[in-house]
Each structure stands twice: as structure tokens, then as C-alpha cells.
Amino acid sequence: MEDAVFVGGGGPSYGEKQHLRLGYANRHGLIAGATGTGKTVTLQILAEGFSQAGVPVFMADVKGDLSGLAKAGSADHKLHAPFMERCGKIGFEDFAYAGFPVCFWDLYGVQGHPVRTTIAEMGPLLLARLLDLSEAQEGILNIAFRLADEEGMPLLDLNDLRAMLVWIGENRGDLSLRYGNISVASVGAIQRRLLVLEEEGGAGFFGEPALELADLLRVGPDGRGQVNILAADKLMAAPRLYATFLLWLLSELFEDLPEVGDPEKPKLVFFFDEAHLLFDGAPRALVDKVEQVARLIRSKGVGVYFVTQSPDDIPEDILGQLGNRVQHALRAFTARDRKALRLASETYRENPAFDIETAIREVGVGEAVTSFLEKKGVPGMAQRTLVRPPSSQLGPIEAAEREAVVLASDLRAKYAQAVDRTSAYEMLKARAEKAAAEAAEAERAEEEMEAREREYRAGRRYTGKRVSRSTSGASTRRDRQSESFGEAMGKMVMKELTGTTGRRIVRGILGGLFKAR
Numbered sequence: 001m002e003d004a005v006f007v008g009g010g011g012p013s014y015g016e017k018q019h020l021r022l023g024y025a026n027r028h029g030l031i032a033g034a035t036g037t038g039k040t041v042t043l044q045i046l047a048e049g050f051s052q053a054g055v056p057v058f059m060a061d062v063k064g065d066l067s068g069l070a071k072a073g074s075a076d077h078k079l080h081a082p083f084m085e086r087c088g089k090i091g092f093e094d095f096a097y098a099g100f101p102v103c104f105w106d107l108y109g110v111q112g113h114p115v116r117t118t119i120a121e122m123g124p125l126l127l128a129r130l131l132d133l134s135e136a137q138e139g140i141l142n143i144a145f146r147l148a149d150e151e152g153m154p155l156l157d158l159n160d161l162r163a164m165l166v167w168i169g170e171n172r173g174d175l176s177l178r179y180g181n182i183s184v185a186s187v188g189a190i191q192r193r194l195l196v197l198e199e200e201g202g203a204g205f206f207g208e209p210a211l212e213l214a215d216l217l218r219v220g221p222d223g224r225g226q227v228n229i230l231a232a233d234k235l236m237a238a239p240r241l242y243a244t245f246l247l248w249l250l251s252e253l254f255e256d257l258p259e260v261g262d263p264e265k266p267k268l269v270f271f272f273d274e275a276h277l278l279f280d281g282a283p284r285a286l287v288d289k290v291e292q293v294a295r296l297i298r299s300k301g302v303g304v305y306f307v308t309q310s311p312d313d314i315p316e317d318i319l320g321q322l323g324n325r326v327q328h329a330l331r332a333f334t335a336r337d338r339k340a341l342r343l344a345s346e347t348y349r350e351n352p353a354f355d356i357e358t359a360i361r362e363v364g365v366g367e368a369v370t371s372f373l374e375k376k377g378v379p380g381m382a383q384r385t386l387v388r389p390p391s392s393q394l395g396p397i398e399a400a401e402r403e404a405v406v407l408a409s410d411l412r413a414k415y416a417q418a419v420d421r422t423s424a425y426e427m428l429k430a431r432a433e434k435a436a437a438e439a440a441e442a443e444r445a446e447e448e449m450e451a452r453e454r455e456y457r458a459g460r461r462y463t464g465k466r467v468s469r470s471t472s473g474a475s476t477r478r479d480r481q482s483e484s485f486g487e488a489m490g491k492m493v494m495k496e497l498t499g500t501t502g503r504r505i506v507r508g509i510l511g512g513l514f515k516a517r
Contacts (some may be wrong), residue, residue, distance in 0.1 A: 005049030009090025033328025
């Protein structure tokens with residue numbers, strides 16, 4: 001089938017070919033099984049099949065084994081003879097060794113192209129999940145994003161977020177009236193979580209140039225889809241960062257890609273290895289977001305395949321949306337294991353030829369119980385399937401070979417060097433420097449004024465009065481002296497008139513006047 005990915009052979013003698021139809025590959029899927037049962041090889045052969053069909057793939061390489069996709073397998077490999085025997089058993093006549101167009105990525109920028117995004121693109125919900133914040137702390141984080149948007153301050157890296165949180169703490173009095181109580185303790189707790197994230201190596205993840213989704217969706221000149229491999233062996237030491245990054249990537253695909261309905265083949269197939277890390281301890285709001293993305297991203301032409309040990313690692317609402325399934329062996333040593341095994345068997349369409357629960361418990365390495373969607377999206381009958389051998393190298397490639405692939409990539413120049421443009425940190429720093437300069441200038445002016453005042457007071461103590469060189473001032477003093485002399489003479493005359501001599505003069509004058517009449 002040219003419109004399908006060949007997975008292996010089923011039926012009593014494994015001669016019935018089992019295919020995953022490309023038209024239903026965006027209906028999502030599940031790959032489950034205990035450790036060592038062959039999940040990694042299943043991932044490898046599915047990636048090969050999708051790439052060969054022109055469908056790009058994104059997958060996390062938890063153990064480092066998937067890097068072998070970049071190199072063709074060899075007839076000198078110790079498993080060559082068993083591979084050929086298996087190909088004959090399942091009727092895989094077209095088998096040939098081949099390498100595939102691989103692009104290596106790494107959040108730490110060591111084993112592949114650096115993967116970056118900005119704080120703003122991550123958003124407060126996923127960032128709160130990444131930092132494991134409480135509800136109150138998440139509220140303050142939302143305030144930081146809101147203020148950054150209102151003030152036109154881009155949040156690009158951890159320095160930007162730290163600076164914004166410091167500014168919020170310093171202005172919490174005014175901001176509390178608008179957004180509610182802002183606790184210094186909560187701000188400090190967020191800052192400590194950011195420090196822990198930085199110690200785990202997360203600082204390099206936030207910044208620019210940010211990852212462009214188009215660079216994951218490329219198809220080569222030969223028509224094969226690009227196989228994007230994220231180095232996750234070291235990243236697994238920070239499981240919350242790993243899960244949050246993959247969920248962010250899914251969210252970005254959901255928001256940016258256009259609606260395409262049911263295409264003939266997916267635009268991208270996304271493998272989420274160690275999927276239980278996404279749901280362990282996740283708040284309900286985050287689980288709801290994953291469910292929403294899983295339900296709606298199908299119409300964007302993206303297929304999501306969760307890879308985990310047991311199906312009960314996936315919430316039921318999400319598990320019910322996974323139409324294509326590859327179930328490797330499950331161990332049933334405890335009561336919980338037996339319950340998980342029973343629940344896993346109940347999710348398959350029954351096959352009267354065998355008991356599904358027994359088959360899941362008994363299938364060997366490289367064998368699985370499979371069920372793929374058929375025409376009109378109807379679940380296919382469960383089959384015991386012998387998975388085909390990989391065409392690419394089984395196991396990891398050498399470090400030098402990986403480095404050669406990275407150096408030869410045309411994306412190296414685009415992502416190798418980090419860019420630090422003006423953002424919230426620089427803007428707030430400029431504000432603080434301006435305010436400090438203005439405060440220093442005001443303090444200097446005040447000191448100069450106080451110095452002049454001290455000099456003036458010192459001069460008064462020395463001369464007894466203030467001396468002015470102004471001529472108008474001298475004229476004013478003369479007027480004051482004239483006025484003072486006239487006032488003194490008037491007072492003397494009035495005193496004499498009110499005395500004995502004054503009374504005599506008045507009587508003489510008045511008497512003369514009356515006599516004259």
C-alpha cells in the first residue's frame with residue numbers, strides 16, 4: 001500500500017501485512033510496553049515509514065538509540081541474518097538498508113542545534129507548570145505578563161522575567177490596588193524557582209533566535225520528510241522541563257498551523273516519548289489543555305503518538321482519542337499490573353482467533369498486538385504482529401558522526417549564535433539608571449543650595465548685617481534716614497505743645513483773637 005506505512009506481519013503465520021494508513025495517521029496513536037520489549041525499534045520503523053512517505057517527524061531520543069536513523073544499516077551487523085529471516089516471514093520483499101534525512105536538536109545546544117523560545121511565547125500557564133508554582137505565585141506571574149504587555153516590554157529570557165518581578169516587588173503598593181495583593185514572599189519564591197531552573201540548564205532554552213516551526217516541517221528534494229530528533233538523554237534529568245517543552249511545541253503547532261481537515265497524509269507526526277512525565281502531578285487545567293490540543297490538532301494535520309510503558313499512564317479522556325495502537329508486552333506481577341493489563345486489552349477490537357489479554361502478556365521482543373484505523377476511521381481488529389526490521393542503523397551513531405550531521409545542516413548558521421536584543425531587562429535597567437541620575441542631580445543641587453545658605457549665614461555672623469552694592473539700596477536707606485529724622489522732630493514739637501509752655505502759647509494766641517473781635 002503506497003498510502004500507508006508498513007509496520008509488520010500479522011495473522012497465524014505473520015504473513016498478513018499490517019499497515020498504518022497515512023490518511024488516518026493524524027488520528028493519533030499509542031505505543032506502549034514494558035522496558036526492553038521493542039518500543040524504540042517500533043519508533044524507528046514508524047519514523048522511517050513516515051519519512052519515506054514525505055511526512056516530517058519529530059521525536060525525542062531518550063536513550064540516544066534513535067540517532068541511528070541518520071545512518072544506513074549494514075549487512076555486517078550481527079542481526080543481519082535474523083532481520084533477513086524476519087523479512088521473509090512477513091513478506092517484506094522491498095527491504096533495503098538506508099539512512100534518512102535527520103536534523104538533530106538539543107535544548108542545551110551540545111548534541112544538536114539549540115532549541116530556544118521566549119518567555120512570552122511560553123506563556124504563564126506552561127511557565128507556572130515548569131516552575132511548579134502555587135496558585136498565588138501563578139497569579140503574580142500573570143501580573144508580570146500583563147504589565148510587560150501594557151508597558152511594551154518584551155519578555156524574552158530569564159533576565160527579563162527576573163527584572164520584571166523585581167519591579168513588581170518594588171511597586172507592589174500601587175500595583176496591589178489594581179491587581180490584588182502582591183506578596184514579597186511569593187515574588188521571592190518565584191525568583192528561587194527561576195534560579196533552580198537556571199541551574200538545571202533551562203536558561204539557554206529561553207532567548208532568541210526562537211525556533212521556527214517551518215524548520216521542523218521540511219521535506220527534502222528527494223521527497224522524504226525530515227526526521228527531527230531531540231537529544232533527551234541529559235534532558236531527562238529535568239523531567240518537568242522536558243514535558244513542558246514538548247507540550248509547548250504541541251501548543252505552538254496548534255496555534256500556528258492552518259486548518260486542513262483530513263489530509264491525505266499528515267503535515268507532521270509528533271512522538272511524545274515517556275509520556276507519563278506530562279501527566280505526573282499535573283494540575284487539572286494542564287491536563288484539560290493537553291486534551292484540547294490532542295482533540296483539535298488533528299484538524300491541523302498533526303498526528304500525536306504517546307509512547308509510554310502502560311496505557312494507564314494516559315488519562316482516559318486522552319486515551320480514547322488514540323486510534324492507532326501498538327501494544328508491546330506488559331508484565332503482570334502485581335495486582336496493579338494485572339488491572340492495567342486488563343484495561344489495555346479492553347481498548348482493542350476483539351479478535352476471535354486469540355485472547356487479547358493473554359497475547360499482550362505473551363508477545364516476545366519485536367512483537368506486538370496492533371490495531372490501526374481502517375476505512376471510515378473504524379478501528380481494525382487486533383492482530384499479533386511481528387514488527388519489521390529497521391532499514392537504518394540499529395543503535396546510536398558515533399559522536400563524530402552526529403557532529404558531522406549538525407555541521408553539514410543549513411540550519412546551523414541560523415540557530416548557532418544567540419541574540420540578545422533590547423527587552424524588559426534593558427528597559428527597566430535604563431529606567432533605573434535614569435531615575436538614579438535624576439536623584440543624584442537633585443541631591444547635588446540640594447547640597448549646593450545648602451552650601452550657599454551656610455556661606456550666607458557665616459557672612460552675617462562676621463559683618464553684623466548684609467551689605468549690598470546696589471545704588472537703589474543706598475537711596476532707600478537715605479529715604480529711611482530722612483523719614484526717621486522728620487518723625488523725631490514732629491514728636492518733639494507735639495511733646496512741647498502738650499506741656500506747660502505749649503498751653504501758654506495757645507492761650508495767648510486765642511486771647512488775642514478774641515480781643516480783636
